[in-house]
Amino acid sequence: MDRPFGMLAELTYACPLHCPYCSNPLNLADYSNELATEEWQRVLAEARELGVLQLHLSGGEPLQRRDLVELVASARNLGFYTNLITSALGLSRRRAEELRTAGLDHVQISIQADEQSLSDRIAGTPSYERKVAAARMVKELDWPLTMNVVIHRHNIDRMGRILDLAEDLGADRIELANTQYYGWAKRNRAALLPSRTQLDRAEDVVRAARRRLDGKMEIIYVIPDYYSKFPKPCMGGWGKNQLTVTPNGNVLPCPAAHTLELPRATVREHSLAWVWEESPLFQRFRGTEWMPEPCRSCDRREVDFGGCRCQAFQLTSDAARTDPVCHLSPDHEIVAEVVRAANQETDKGEAELVPRVIPGRGTSTNHSPTGSLGSERSVP
Amino acid sequence: MSVTVQATNRPRLARLVRLDWDPVRESHVVLAPEGVLVLNQTGATILRLCDGDRTVVEIVEELRARYDRVASDEVGEFLGRLADKRWVELDDG
Numbered sequence: 288m289d290r291p292f293g294m295l296a297e298l299t300y301a302c303p304l305h306c307p308y309c310s311n312p313l314n315l316a317d318y319s320n321e322l323a324t325e326e327w328q329r330v331l332a333e334a335r336e337l338g339v340l341q342l343h344l345s346g347g348e349p350l351q352r353r354d355l356v357e358l359v360a361s362a363r364n365l366g367f368y369t370n371l372i373t374s375a376l377g378l379s380r381r382r383a384e385e386l387r388t389a390g391l392d393h394v395q396i397s398i399q400a401d402e403q404s405l406s407d408r409i410a411g412t413p414s415y416e417r418k419v420a421a422a423r424m425v426k427e428l429d430w431p432l433t434m435n436v437v438i439h440r441h442n443i444d445r446m447g448r449i450l451d452l453a454e455d456l457g458a459d460r461i462e463l464a465n466t467q468y469y470g471w472a473k474r475n476r477a478a479l480l481p482s483r484t485q486l487d488r489a490e491d492v493v494r495a496a497r498r499r500l501d502g503k504m505e506i507i508y509v510i511p512d513y514y515s516k517f518p519k520p521c522m523g524g525w526g527k528n529q530l531t532v533t534p535n536g537n538v539l540p541c542p543a544a545h546t547l548e549l550p551r552a553t554v555r556e557h558s559l560a561w562v563w564e565e566s567p568l569f570q571r572f573r574g575t576e577w578m579p580e581p582c583r584s585c586d587r588r589e590v591d592f593g594g595c596r597c598q599a600f601q602l603t604s605d606a607a608r609t610d611p612v613c614h615l616s617p618d619h620e621i622v623a624e625v626v627r628a629a630n631q632e633t634d635k636g637e638a639e640l641v642p643r644v645i646p647g648r649g650t651s652t653n654h655s656p657t658g659s660l661g662s663e664r665s666v667p
Numbered sequence: 668m669s670v671t672v673q674a675t676n677r678p679r680l681a682r683l684v685r686l687d688w689d690p691v692r693e694s695h696v697v698l699a700p701e702g703v704l705v706l707n708q709t710g711a712t713i714l715r716l717c718d719g720d721r722t723v724v725e726i727v728e729e730l731r732a733r734y735d736r737v738a739s740d741e742v743g744e745f746l747g748r749l750a751d752k753r754w755v756e757l758d759d760g
Contacts, residue, residue: 290691290692292702292703293703335691336691337691338689338691338692340687340689340696340698340703341698341702341703366687366689368685368687368698368699368700368703370700392685392698392700393683395700431682431683431700433700459682459683460700460701502753505753507701
């Protein structure tokens with residue numbers, strides 16, 4: 288059996304942002320009973336024994352955990368490469384220096400656009416100035432920095448300027464990833480999915496920037512899989528390289544897999560090794576035996592692994608079907624229809640963007656988000 | 668984009684990455700933001716010699732002193748692949 292290389296530790300789903308493409312679960316209240324520091328430390332030790340080398344600390348906003356520095360120190364002592372994925376809200380200089388001392392290897396800061404009004408509007412809270420200041424501070428502390436930008440219909444035409452900003456901030460890498468349509472993002476799909484014309488222009492921008500910045504800044508660009516001929520090789524295969532641990536200790540083969548109707552596996556009841564090796568959840572779509580046609584006899588079955596199980600479930604109500612993104616899928620028309628719609632109207636969207644509602648932790652010292660999920664509200 | 672490694676380059680590991688020993692896999696590994704590379708013995712030896720001081724020629728010479736068969740183009744290709752990923756920087760001598 289393969290050993291996992293990477294673990295995404297979703298420390299909390301509390302988050303100061305309200306991004307309309309939020310990928311966290313819709314039912315956040317189910318996750319409020321967060322793992323305590325000692326529980327995470329046990330999970331980290333078990334993960335290292337299992338072979339995990341890269342630890343991605345994420346959320347929600349991981350800075351909302353008061354024990355973040357302690358967890359980073361534990362992780363570094365265990366030998367992990369530690370990566371913080373953050374909105375940068377809450378990254379004071381003192382906290383940053385503490386994290387640096389604790390051995391944090393790499394920082395990824397999200398930004399929503401290249402200018403304040405749009406960035407703040409997408410984030411649903413004033414945050415742009417603080418993000419830019421935090422990015423500069425990260426470079427002052429001589430840290431490797433990746434800028435993360437979720438790309439969609441409202442910012443894709445500004446990618447050139449977003450790249451200029453990242454260059455100006457001295458980022459080592461930038462990830463320009465089109466929205467993936469899970470969770471809250473699915474609700475906003477029609478308002479977020481770019482048109483083919485927008486995507487073509489964006490590809491030109493990326494090509495030119497890669498030439499110009501070769502050797503200076505690495506540019507990762509991910510198109511929306513709805514426009515791909517073949518599906519994405521989700522997580523590099525189910526239960527093959529990666530695992531995710533949610534704030535309450537559930538273990539998942541991919542961060543979206545909580546949507547699937549499969550038996551739960553949690554570190555509160557089992558060891559991480561048992562979950563990886565034995566649990567029905569991790570065995571369910573491992574390998575190629577589970578595959579239906581056309582995947583089963585496809586030459587690419589070990590390349591893209593039938594695509595994303597969560598997307599198959601979301602679009603067809605059957606997680607064991609071929610990802611409808613694949614042009615060979617019998618359900619491909621579902622995706623083709625959405626893409627056609629994205630290319631018909633030129634002026635759809637802004638009023639339809641529904642910001643994510645998140646029970647905030649605010650400045651409270653309590654680790655458990657106290658609020659429940661509020662009602663949705665629309666942008667006027 | 669493919670990087671050509673020159674004999675006079677003085678390669679070193681990029682700041683973003685770390686060379687480490689993984690007791691679980693009993694191998695040296697390169698740890699980077701976006702991935703992990705499990706190294707064989709020769710790969711690990713090459714990277715330990717990439718100190719930004721030794722040239723590629725000097726690295727090949729040191730390897731030849733330790734191992735029977737070392738092709739200089741193999742070292743160049745290995746470092747070129749890592750330079751493509753920006754895990755290795757090739758400073759000119």
